[in-house]
Amino acid sequence: MTPSLATGLTDAEVAQRIADGEVNDVPSRATRSASDIVRANVCTRINAILAVLFTIVIATGSLINGLFGLLIIVNSVVGMVQELRAKKTLERLAIIGQTKPLVRRAKGTRELLPSEVVLDDIIELGPGDQVVVDGVVLEQSDLEIDESLLSGEADPVMKRIDDTVMSGSFVVAGAGAYRATKVGRDAYAARLTEETSKLTLARSDLRAGINRILQFITYLLIPAGLLIIYTQMFTAHVGWQQSVLRTVGALVPMVPEGLVLMTSIAFAAGVVRLGRRQCLVQELPAIEGLARVNVVCADKTGTLTESRMQVAALQRLDSAPDKEAIIDVLASVAADDPRPNASIRAIGDAYRNPPGWTVTASAPFKSATKWSGVSYGEHGNWILGAPDVLLDQSSAVAKQAEAAGSQGLRVLLLGSVDLPVDHLNAPGHVVPVALIMLEQRVRPDVRETLEYFAEQHVSVKIISGDNAVSVGAVASKLGLDGEALDARNLPTDVEELAKTLDNYTAFGRVRPEQKRAMVRALQSRGNVVAMTGDGVNDVLALKDADIGVAMGAGSPASRAVAQIVLLDNKFATLPYVVGEGRRVIGNIERVANLFLTKTVYSVLLALLIGVNGLTAKALGIRSLMFPFEPIQVTIAAWFTIGIPAFILSLAPNDERAQSGFVRRVIVVAVPNGAVAGSATFGCYLLAFWVGEATPIDQMQASTSALITLLVVAVWVLAVVARPYSWWRLALVALSGAAYVAIFSIPWTQHEFGLDPSNVELTAAALVIGLLGAGIVEAVWWTQSSPSGGRPRLWRSGPNRKRLPKIEIARTRT
Template identity: 70%
Template sequence: MTNTVAVGLTDAEVAQRVAEGKTNDVPNRAARSVSEIWRANVFTRINAILGVLLIIVLSTGSVINGLFGLLIVANSGIGIIQELRAKKTLDKLAIVGQAKPLVRRQSGTAPLNPNEVVLDDVIELGPGDQIVVDGDVIEEANLEVDESLLTGEADPIAKDAGDKVMSGSFVVAGSGAYRATKVGREAYAAQLAEEASKFTLVKSELRSGINKILQFITYLLIPAGALIIYTQLFTTDAGWRESVLRMVGALVPMVPEGLVLMTSIAFAVGVIRLGQRQCLVQELPAIEGLARVDVVCADKTGTLTENGMRVSDLKSFTADHVENVLAQLASDDARPNASMAAIGEAYGAAPGWTATASAPFKSATKWSGTSYEDHGNWVIGAPDVLLDPASPDAEEAERIGAKGLRVLLLGSSDRAVDAPDAPGTVTPVALVVLEQRVRPDARETLDYFASQKVSVKVISGDNAVSVGAVAGSLGLEGETMDARKLPEAPEALADTLQEYTTFGRVRPDQKRAMVHALQSRGHTVAMTGDGVNDVLALKDADIGVAMGSGSSASRAVAQIVLLDNKFATLPYVVGEGRRVIGNIERVSNLFLTKTVYSVLLAMLVGLAGVGSKLFGTDPLLFPFQPIHVTIAAWFTIGIPAFVLSLAPNNERAHTGFVRRVMMSALPSGLVVGVATFTSYLLAYQGRTSTEVEQTQASTAALITLLVSALWVLAVVARPYEWWRVALVSVSALAYVVIFSIPLARKTFILDPSNVQLTVTALLIGLMGALLIEVIWWIQGRILGERRRLWRTAD
């Protein structure tokens, strides 16, 4: 235990080091810069493909057919705006939730942002503090540091004066100070510490699913694209201008230009919405992760109850100055936890005894203490740990704890508190009764999780009876267990977790083991916590959720930080995740359906072209020019997809994203493609057809495509609400308007004047719509999903 007090830097010395660049210049957040956001949204593979096709179309002189080029502007502009908004929100929240080291300088000691630390600064440490730069310990009082984020070794390491500490580690017990020896990118563990402060979702089904879908699309595009390029340019004899336009008309709809964009927008808007609730999401897919959670492990203190405490009763077993002992213990604790802060507030000024040894509170031991020169050795902690659980005083503490109160034992010890076998024999002196207020929104939050079939496990270091009483008062059903009786074998531990709901006296290493045990049974686990004892479990859980008022170490490893400390924010995060997952699935159905029918149509026309070479039959021009596929996408995919990606959606998240999307989009795409090709074949007059007849054939094919594609939209939009019905109706009405206005028909190269062809096209489209409807109901049977036309209250 060192008593020297190191002097910090002067303002002039700080200014000199700043001028020399000896600052902690590691970025606060692992996020893309503005220029990187611009480049990432403008220079995309899809924009490049569309850009080349646009140049080809413009070379023909047909400006109206180049209208799809606006997709490049829309894709880039919307993506940039939403990502910049999300970045602004995240950066603001990150500053609020940032761990601020306590820096000692000659001008005073104050919390500073990590990037304001300079070389040779003196930084003070206490329990839960994260070490932000490398340094040498210059003061310590029972200082213990956890370096598990760097080394994987979970056991705390005692640090003496002269020992080195590394950035990314954190204090678990004691206090002290260290001098910064390496800052910024020179720090030994700067990159690791930065990595620990950001979130990488290893298992993002949504992201990996979309990648699989894009790979599938790429495999389809290559042969279909090559075939249509060959047939349109070398078999139709229609002139290079017409052939090029038809070729581009086939290629443009194959590109899923909005799928990745809509996914990014959905995530970005989710971050902005959660930011408005003071919820910091370290990386966008963390929203998806929490939506898939089926077990929430909640700490009691700071999660179900409020952080603040007050002393409600003192049961003294002796009249010997108990209040003085408590006041002195609280006074000697440099960084008191909530319990010691409440004791200090209750018992006022300390008598001024001289301490000879001290032992900080640790989650693993559940007690702290101080030895005094002329006043003995005093310990304070958990009664069932310091005493024989069968003793009368321990049983009294148990009875009080059964009311949901926290009980601490004050006792005298027969040996110094820093002795290797401390606390030794403890003589009970008093029971300190503390009360915490249950969060007013805790019950409502637990009820929400129960209604969503999400299991809640309360895991606390407090007395098991007390924890069980609090959980019971909140309506949480299930048995309570003292974690000291937990089996160590992973299989037996997993069985126990299935049986019990509430656990008390849980050590930090046990919290971590419990998370692993739940994951071994296929559960997706979220862990909430605010203390240094929660760090290991937070890091290993699928989703770690930290309270904003918690330790800097817990905030650093968590994927989501609730800056307003409200447990009740979690349902909104779950809801936002479900909105993102459900809506992206709908949007993916639309885009993949379009790609499937576009590729199929190209293949059928291409094969017909190859057949014409072999059998001497009339080759087929592709039915659509670029302007046709552009207007087809406006109201069957583009605008509806944008609305659906941002719409409310409270449906539970399910696994099997790729399977469900493929099962829906493939049959629908095949029906639309075959129906459109059939309609075109019936309307096509051969190579001798006039330009008017070719336009009428293209129009007939487009009518069939629009009718069947609109029904795909009608199916994807289910279950219906008034606005979903309005969305589908407005989309259909928009095409009625386009086909009704002469100027629009002329502009978009449409001719529905041949009544026979138009009626035939409508009938084929309606047959396709009927087949899509039947397939939707059959898919529900196969997937085991209840199909609903209208949204109900459940």
């Protein structure tokens, strides 16, 4: 490294810059502010509609019919509480997983939070470090920085003294230090990402689907709403108060007041659950994205195996110096590496007594070359690297190394070279001196995790920079079928590469740009790809994958670009993320079915009543009132939608996520809503056919129509809740029992305007309702399940039991 003249800022200089506001005050990536959360949950279009309708109802003097106004409070409070809980969880985890740059100041060098960096701070860099603010290079030793995430340029850039570095780039090789010249919102990456880096639901496929459903509902609401307003106000002739109440009774159920709320609750609850497992979700759509994944590309070292290694054996080769001399070389190489990787740390742990040689030249490890080296003047030039890269693969030493690698060991070659390691033509001629066998422990929970993915039909590809034989041996230990392939033999054509990836499970000697190419090739076949990794060589692939998953102990660069960070470094957490995604997607689909069914039958009923009103006006006769007052449609939603939807939105769900969310919801909800609306209208007409249209007849007609609606609606709930488990069956049964109680208790009959005393009408309503329920049941049996198979009536046993058993870490901050 070039000699350093910079000693860093004093405490007084730091304090002055803080006072001047010259600090790195980039907004938090994780969450929006508490005020934004409150505003977003209170000031919603649905709350505004309900507030207007509530005000109109209160003007009639009927407080009980304004009970639906509580939905405004419930929607706001529940949404705020859930999102604030998620915010607290995310911010706590974000602090734990935050990149901490190494800042040099007058009192010494130490790790600081990015927000503690001030203008003119000196920040030291090493392999895998992310550049947190813009600056100018003061010191460098073979410093190479990848700026592809900012500029799109794939090749690393060699940085010299006085060159600029930009925030958002990362170090791939070498070391150095730079002085911060732009901090906070002035930094390059902050300017690019400030508006888009906040964690929101905006890019969620699920949210996009729900927005499409809401657009569909809006198109239905406008004509139906205008028609029912006209007919109830100008053709029913029952007084302004009853006209207003019946109009509001028609409009309230058309509004899917809980659909967006339930989606937000499901996402927020998922964040909190995953937070308990030390899983930081940096982008909420990643939860549902991982649920759609069907290919997982896993880096071997640090992901499937533990990051820490140990020297298993040292094999001296023929015509090499004595073993003590070899140990001196290894101890020196390890001691003189300012930023040792896992392999060098293992060597340093094994050989702790360097002879104190003077370094005359050094070359950092690069993923592209697979070697690093140090020159010690008269003590020689030494390199450490991959035997199959530095030697002829047909040589005896290369075959010895391959034989050791077939046992799952990482094998390094110590070689003597004739050129200084920083020479343009280095390494030159390599004389093999020794083979160092490094033992890597496979994480104890990995095998069970891979078995889980196999059961879920998610294929796993192991991608590593290690020798292909060694990678294949690890794959075999983990029970993965398929052969290992040396990535140097991979085709460059995307189509050919995709075909090759189908035929192999493990890949060795993969360069960083090849990892990215492999991800893109898999995506070209329509796969949803997750990439897991921990090193700087995984960054490009993590960025291009549909879902990037980084280990908490990985490089700052890998953590910065990943959507999900496993802070406890447990690969076995991934199935739980998949499970949360499936829970969110599957349960919101159920909830959407309920809410859209309600909207469809409400709109259809309003249209039928409206058409009746127009017809009656043309014939000069009295038209029908809308059958329900607001309180009646409110109680109709309590146990068929509101409470069941809340419970179902948080329930376990192991159905694999599928595309076509909007289509499936419409295919289910429209027929169910049409049946419910038609049956209700038919019962209502029948009631007036046998009645005289007195106030008592009107109440009995409304009651009978409500009974028909509730029978069909409870059966829709019974269908949506499938496949059954004991608690789902109990939920449906309790919902039906609640309505039996409401219709049986005199107090509720009086308060809710119910009169089931007409035995003939009540019996007819039950019969019509059961006929409608039968049609709903028949429609369900003709439809396929979300996964494309036959509908399932009963759960065959939850996949949750097969999830890897891992300890839930409790981290306090």
